[in-house]
Every structure is written in C-alpha cells, then in structure tokens.
C-alpha cells in the first residue's frame with residue numbers, strides 16, 4: 001500500500017499528517033503507526049495524525065503518539081488546523097473534534113490560536129502539581145531546567161505508582177521573567193523528551209499563572225516559543241484557554257508499506 005503523507009512541526013514537536021477523508025487508513029494497525037513514526041525505519045515523528053470528515057465539524061483529528069497510543073495533542077492540533085487550511089477544508093477559523101471533545105481555532109498572522117478544553121482544577125502532587133489539559137501532566141518547578149535530568153526523572157515520574165496504569169507526561173519548569181517560563185517535557189507515548197508539548201506548556205502556564213495572578217504566560221521550549229492565555233473562574237477552574245504558536249509544513253512524500 002502506498003501512503004501519501006505530509007510532515008508538519010509545531011515548535012519542534014513533529015507529526016506525520018495524513019489526509020484520510022476517505023477513511024482508508026487502517027487505524028487499528030498500531031505496528032503501522034509505530035513504523036511510520038520510526039526515525040530509522042519509517043518517516044520519523046513524535047506522532048501521527050489522521051484528518052477525517054466528521055458530521056457537525058469541519059474535520060476530526062485522530063492523534064496517535066509514536067507508540068500507537070492515543071491522547072489529546074496541543075501542538076498536533078495546531079498542525080492539524082494548518083494542514084486542514086492547506087487542504088482547503090477550512091479558511092481562517094474552524095471548529096473540529098479531537099479525542100477530548102470539540103475545539104475552536106483561528107489562524108492569525110500565520111500562527112494558530114487553539115482553544116483548549118476547560119480545565120476543572122489544578123491538583124497538588126506532593127511538592128508538584130497535576131493538571132489534565134486533555135492529556136495528563138505532572139508539573140515540577142526546578143531551579144535550572146537546562147541542567148535538569150529530564151529524561152531520567154521524567155521517566156521515573158511517568159511510571160510512578162501514583163499514575164499507574166496509564167502514566168502521565170512530565171514537565172519541568174523554570175521561570176525566566178515575571179511572565180515567561182522555560183519548559184522541558186518528557187512525553188508519554190514517545191518515551192523521551194520532545195522539543196515541545198502543547199498540552200504540557202498549557203498545564204505549566206495555568207499553574208504559573210495561578211501562582212502569579214497572570215492571564216497570559218509566554219513559554220520558551222527547546223523547539224521555540226508559545227503563548228498561553230486563559231481566564232480563571234472563582235471556583236478555581238479555567239476556561240477560554242488558548243494555546244498560540246506556529247505550525248509549519250516541512251515536506252510531503254509517499255511511503256510504501258506492507259499491511
């Protein structure tokens with residue numbers, strides 16, 4: 001079978017994108033997803049995204065991590081919006097469906113402003129925090145994230161009993177100015193540090209914003225810069241959460257696979 005694909009990246013979080021409006025991609029074939037995401041034996045990516053038709057929406061985003069597991073992906077969703085615009089499915093505004101529910105998004109000056117699902121609460125996790133932004137995120141503040149053992153400590157927390165059996169993503173945060181934080185993330189499903197994680201930086205921005213009474217936080221990741229805006233309700237929940245940043249097409253190709 002020949003598969004036509006596009007490669008996108010959002011602050012260095014990279015994705016294989018497939019226009020699957022014909023619904024022909026065998027999405028239950030997880031070894032195929034793993035192979036396409038493999039950096040040595042396939043195309044290479046942190047995740048794979050199918051764009052499908054969905055009644056009542058402009059499209060549906062079906063997201064897989066590189067290991068074939070599924071969750072919500074913020075950077076992937078921004079790339080899916082850019083890809084759908086490239087395909088002519090949408091213009092500058094959209095409403096689409098993802099695993100965690102409906103999302104709205106806008107393309108403004110080439111950047112994608114993605115509406116995230118509301119967050120009901122920030123939970124304490126020992127000295128750290130836990131936030132579900134569509135995907136689960138442990139958030140730890142550290143003195144110097146540049147020198148922190150992100151992969152080693154991230155994988156210990158990811159597999160900790162408190163998060164079994166599904167595990168969690170793990171974010172390490174260092175504030176660098178009053179309204180800017182630096183974030184590095186260990187991602188479940190990639191089982192490594194990625195250059196950026198959209199749902200992860202959203203979780204970190206909510207915690208930092210809550211602690212410092214901010215409603216907009218700038219985030220610096222190893223793959224580039226993002227911005228998160230939100231409003232907080234009196235009961236400690238968050239809404240109108242926007243994840244804002246670039247999403248770029250990198251290349252286009254075809255790959256032959258045996259199914």
Ligand SMILES: N[C@@H](CCC[C@H](N)C(=O)O)C(=O)O
Nearest residue numbers: 071073074075135197198199
């Ligand atoms: N890179 C993503 C998060 C992808 C899902 C995550 N690895 C999980 O399994 O929860 C993002 O940009 O949000």
